Amino acid sequence: MSNSEPQSKFNAALKEMIDPFLNLFKVSKALWGINLSYLLEGFAYFGMLGLLAMYFNEYVGLNDILADQMLGILTAGITLAMLVLGAAVDLAGVRKSLLVALVFMLLGRVLIAWAPDLAGGEGMWSPVHLIAMAGIFWLILGNGIYQPAAYTAVKRFTTPETSAMGYAMLYALMNLGAFLPGIVSPPVRKAFGIKGTFWMYAIITVIGLAVIAYFITKKAITEAERESGNELEEEKSDEEKKPLKEQLLYYLKNFPIRDTRFMFFIFILIPVQTLFAHNWLTIPQYCERAFSGIVQDNFEFFVNFNPLLIFVLTPIVATYTAKQDTYKMMILGTLIMGISPFILATGPHISTLFAFLIIMTLGEAMWQPRFLQWVAEIAPKDMTGIYMGLGQFPWFLTKVVTSLYAGWFLMNYCPDDTPIEGLNTEQMWLIYGAIAMISPVALILAKSWMVKGFKVKHGE
Numbered sequence: 001m002s003n004s005e006p007q008s009k010f011n012a013a014l015k016e017m018i019d020p021f022l023n024l025f026k027v028s029k030a031l032w033g034i035n036l037s038y039l040l041e042g043f044a045y046f047g048m049l050g051l052l053a054m055y056f057n058e059y060v061g062l063n064d065i066l067a068d069q070m071l072g073i074l075t076a077g078i079t080l081a082m083l084v085l086g087a088a089v090d091l092a093g094v095r096k097s098l099l100v101a102l103v104f105m106l107l108g109r110v111l112i113a114w115a116p117d118l119a120g121g122e123g124m125w126s127p128v129h130l131i132a133m134a135g136i137f138w139l140i141l142g143n144g145i146y147q148p149a150a151y152t153a154v155k156r157f158t159t160p161e162t163s164a165m166g167y168a169m170l171y172a173l174m175n176l177g178a179f180l181p182g183i184v185s186p187p188v189r190k191a192f193g194i195k196g197t198f199w200m201y202a203i204i205t206v207i208g209l210a211v212i213a214y215f216i217t218k219k220a221i222t223e224a225e226r227e228s229g230n231e232l233e234e235e236k237s238d239e240e241k242k243p244l245k246e247q248l249l250y251y252l253k254n255f256p257i258r259d260t261r262f263m264f265f266i267f268i269l270i271p272v273q274t275l276f277a278h279n280w281l282t283i284p285q286y287c288e289r290a291f292s293g294i295v296q297d298n299f300e301f302f303v304n305f306n307p308l309l310i311f312v313l314t315p316i317v318a319t320y321t322a323k324q325d326t327y328k329m330m331i332l333g334t335l336i337m338g339i340s341p342f343i344l345a346t347g348p349h350i351s352t353l354f355a356f357l358i359i360m361t362l363g364e365a366m367w368q369p370r371f372l373q374w375v376a377e378i379a380p381k382d383m384t385g386i387y388m389g390l391g392q393f394p395w396f397l398t399k400v401v402t403s404l405y406a407g408w409f410l411m412n413y414c415p416d417d418t419p420i421e422g423l424n425t426e427q428m429w430l431i432y433g434a435i436a437m438i439s440p441v442a443l444i445l446a447k448s449w450m451v452k453g454f455k456v457k458h459g460e
Helices: 004-023 029-059 063-094 093-118 127-157 163-215 218-228 244-253 260-267 270-281 284-288 299-303 305-320 326-338 349-379 384-391 393-413 425-436 438-445 445-457
Strands: none
Touching: 004 218, 004 326, 029 063, 029 093, 029 127, 029 163, 029 218, 029 270, 029 299, 063 093, 063 270, 063 349, 063 393, 093 127, 093 218, 127 218, 163 244, 163 284, 163 305, 163 445, 260 445, 270 284, 270 425, 270 438, 284 299, 284 425, 299 425, 305 349, 326 349, 326 438, 326 445, 384 393, 384 438, 393 425, 393 438, 438 445
16 A cells, blocks of 8 residues: 555545535525524434433432433434424425424423423422423424424435435534534533523524525425426426325335345344433433542533534544455444443543544444445435334334433432542443444344345445
């Protein structure tokens, strides 16, 4: 290998990381709106998610087990809603879906922020808890529509040649948005509390609504569709549209559930995906309880450090592994990600925390973006929303299962109001690492069977 080859690869990776932002100024107005909206929504969603368990601790009086279960209802509910409401996006169109979704999410965030002032009580089924859960209900509905609508829009507003850039841009901006709370949230939280921070995210949602209303107009959609060569669904006549019953039956008949390799592939990722769920079920409390000083005071930064790393590492990893076999990358990515919790099993130190976040994110960057794009790209015309929902169903199960035990582990290994020397977080992360390693081990054992159909499925 010549000395210039590593340099050229690095330059290509750097170019791929910068290109989404340069291309942002070249794309259609409609795609501009989608990306800006996704940036704002990533900011609001992940900002609230990192504080929500503590919100239920502080304002509703729930213990760690119940607080994490409330997050499980939210995150798992969103994935289930995507499965159910993905078809609605295909039927209603992108603009209507996005506007309705953001109105629902605005209502949800307002209810959660306002609940402690609207009602009193403490504990499960108290008035404040019921209002907060009503807010979660509207967040579930809104997110269940919003995410399939965004991916559908990228598919419709790009050509086969530019779709990879479109998805890369969406993924990069979402992760950049998810990192912003790590910078913005700490000073707002210290000044106004968690409630005040949630009101900030409600305002961000209003801005997101204005972005969609301004950028995603019928005229902008028409121009974007014309440029990409795709048909504008909103302009189809009633005669051109299939009856609702016929469309729903078509969706049901075309679910890829008969492909055993596909089903094994998406479900065997559940163990390693539990580490994603721990980003909001465990990491906030772990940083706040097992550390002191800068980590404890600014735990949001560490909770949201992963998205920044994803933003930086994903294009670099994609460039250096573009020619690698997809299944091989799935094994390596899940293996590296599965190893990461064992770093925290050595003890709570800022160095091990950073090492865990970097290694976990490196593994994620190796397999997660490729999997997400694959699900969207193999979807037949007018079925992107429902395919995204189906591809995310194991993620629904991951959120449910992880939320059921994460709170118990916190109460037993990292309880609140306990001196740092009295915690046993090492054992907790050792167990979490053993769970995550199930995925790469299973992928290795099933390789000979999976490879037979995997390459064909991906068009390789």
